[in-house]
Amino acid sequence: MIDELILFSASLIVGVINTLAGSGSLIMLPLLIWIGLPAPIANGTNRVAVALQSLVGLWQYGKNYDINYREAVWVLTPVLMGSLSGAYIATQVSAKVIEGAIGVLIVVMLGMTLLNPKRWLRESEEYEQRYKSPLWQVVLFAIGVYAGFIQAGSGIFLIIVMVMGLKFNLKRANAYKLVSMAAFGLPVLFIFASQGQVNWHYGSISAAGQMIGAVAGARFATRYPKANQWIYGLVVVMLIAVLVRYYELYRWFLPAH
Numbered sequence: 048m049i050d051e052l053i054l055f056s057a058s059l060i061v062g063v064i065n066t067l068a069g070s071g072s073l074i075m076l077p078l079l080i081w082i083g084l085p086a087p088i089a090n091g092t093n094r095v096a097v098a099l100q101s102l103v104g105l106w107q108y109g110k111n112y113d114i115n116y117r118e119a120v121w122v123l124t125p126v127l128m129g130s131l132s133g134a135y136i137a138t139q140v141s142a143k144v145i146e147g148a149i150g151v152l153i154v155v156m157l158g159m160t161l162l163n164p165k166r167w168l169r170e171s172e173e174y175e176q177r178y179k180s181p182l183w184q185v186v187l188f189a190i191g192v193y194a195g196f197i198q199a200g201s202g203i204f205l206i207i208v209m210v211m212g213l214k215f216n217l218k219r220a221n222a223y224k225l226v227s228m229a230a231f232g233l234p235v236l237f238i239f240a241s242q243g244q245v246n247w248h249y250g251s252i253s254a255a256g257q258m259i260g261a262v263a264g265a266r267f268a269t270r271y272p273k274a275n276q277w278i279y280g281l282v283v284v285m286l287i288a289v290l291v292r293y294y295e296l297y298r299w300f301l302p303a304h
């Protein structure tokens with residue numbers, strides 16, 4: 048019962064984080080493994096909450112923000128196709144190679160995020176329709192493959208690409224991130240479930256907490272006047288947290304045993 052209570056409490060926070068920025072899976076995956084699930088099962092179980100909280104977050108976000116779904120299709124289509132490929136690969140091979148490579152990518156992403164803060168905080172947008180470029184379609188597909196494979200960090204990567212590359216503002220980027228994650232959430236979950244890699248007991252507890260958190264996060268993002276500043280700060284904090292985890296930088300400060 049204690050495990051379930053800890054999991055639900057953490058899921059509330061993760062639901063907010065995922066809706067505002069992303070990378071909540073970097074909290075959930077280690078927690079599910081700590082509870083006792085093997086890594087492949089934890090990866091699949093995490094998708095229950097990802098699928099449901101994305102749908103709830105999108106519904107709540109759409110109540111207060113006019114989402115251009117015709118334009119969002121250009122983002123979600125390559126992400127969806129990539130995520131299905133990544134999910135299938137995840138059920139067949141180990142995630143160690145991608146987990147190692149993603150550490151390098153996160154360093155690059157953090158650098159891009161800190162390079163030009165004004166671009167993140169702008170309210171205006173530059174309509175160049177870069178999302179139609181084959182180059183950016185390939186980039187979005189690659190993020191989809193990673194999202195399907197291991198999920199953790201994919202929301203932040205999507206936001207960074209849309210803000211820094213496609214020149215969307217944060218609210219628009221966040222909306223299209225939610226559209227994309229809602230689109231691939233259930234199909235990816237089905238792939239993991241078909242391979243018997245989902246623990247529905249823990250998955251349902253995590254999903255309940257994250258759906259509640261998603262509603263709170265979406266309301267904040269669409270109603271608070273300075274939401275862009277908070278989202279930007281959260282993106283930076285989560286990227287730093289990811290770096291600390293992947294490179295085990297905490298060992299510099301903790302005494303050796």
